[in-house]
Amino acid sequence: MSKTDGGEKLLCELGYKLGHTLGEGTFSKVKAATSKKYKGPLAIKVMDRRRASPDFLYKFLPRELSIVRKIRHPNIVRVFELIEGCDGKVCIVMEAAATDLLQLVQHLGKLPCSPKARDIFIQIVAALRYLHDRDLVHRDLKCENVLLTADGRRAKLSDFGFSKEATKCSDLSTTFCGSPAYASPELLMGIPYDAKKSDIWSLGVMLYMMVTGYMPFDDTHIRRMPQQQKKGVIYPQGLPPLPEACRALIAQLLQFSPVARPTVGQVAKHKWLREDICVGNPSPEIPGEQ
Known part of the structure; x- marks a missing residue:
């Protein structure tokens, strides 16, 4: 330095x-x-x-x-x-990057049943797996913290302002980190939390946002959010059907109980990430790309 x-x-x-x-x-x-x-x-x-x-x-x-x-x-x-x-x-x-995932979703409306959505998510999972394998947690996973290159082929996780080392399973976090819309129930309720499992919840919120264009839970009243989260996600009316494997993955990531959520290694092996879906669809245009 x-x-x-x-x-x-x-x-x-x-x-x-x-x-x-x-x-x-x-x-x-x-x-x-x-x-x-x-x-x-x-x-x-x-x-x-x-x-x-x-x-x-x-x-x-x-x-x-x-x-x-x-x-x-x-x-x-x-x-x-x-x-x-x-x-x-x-x-x-x-x-630097050309844009971020939030801007891409806002530009396109959503990335439903798209190789692009899956490919971006696979890269986010790869980055998070790299961190968790080294006992590092991000604690501020959200769409605006995923940057995209100009060609739209590479996603890069950014902003490590709330990151920390979590060397033991018993090393629980107590600090409220990140955005309420992406926050896990235990974090919102002020319960000491397993930061890796909280990262997994945020990953689920991101995936839901990517494939629907909406946030899964209303964060207008933060104190009421855990009640919504416990009921599970509801998909917007009129949304084209999502692949069953994708919906199943979202449900697993957004399990109310932290112990019921998969590890990032298990997420990486999920069926949806390994399927060839909607092959032949053109890649979505990146905002500002010439």
């Missing part, structure tokens, strides 16, 4: 040409960038230690930096460089 005078001025001095802001959080922003040092478009996450909460500063940020240093997988966004400035700024330089 480089140590120098930090911030956007430092990035420019290091040869990065900064573009527009891609996203912004309470303590961070993500800027588009290019550099002669690395080929292709870049995204630089700039975090400000001075504005951060103690939890972010002493717990979440160190975990994120530790994890992104040691993970490398074709379906995980690649981090090229970590830069720290003496003004309290921390910058993560990573590869």
Whole structure:
């Protein structure tokens, strides 16, 4: 990690040409960038230690930096460089993508019975399996955290701000992480939770969203969500029938009881991920793709 005078001025001095802001959080922003040092478009996450909460500063940020240093997988966004400035700024330089899964679903309406939906989901599962096999949990799985390359052929999991190591089965999490719409029942109820099983629930929400274009549960009233979740998913009226294997997988992922949910290794072997369905359908167009 480089140590120098930090911030956007430092990035420019290091040869990065900064573009527009891609996203912004309470303590961070993500800027588009290019550099002669690395080929292709870049995204630089700039975090400000001075504005951060103690939890972010002493717990979440160190975990994120530790994890992104040691993970490398074709379906995980690649981090090229970590830069720290003496003004309290921390910058993560990573590869950029053309769009994300949420934008794709919104653009197309849904990805029902499509090789594209299955192929993207297979890649998400591969990334999550890589993490879980190394006792790492993501804890913020959602469609906007799956980036897609311009050709639409590769999905990459991103944003490890809530990730952590979970080395033992008994190592339960207590922190509320991620978006309520993707959160597991146990997390919403404030029960200490198995973060791997919570990731599996979020995976189910993502798959439902991909193939229907809708969220499975209404998050308008968060306290009532566990009651909905316990009843199971209801599919929108008028939706073309989904493959039975796909519906069965969604049901398994969205089991109310965490112990009833499969491991990510079991998900990877599921029938739907191995079927040839709707062969011959053209690949959906990626928004902005020329």
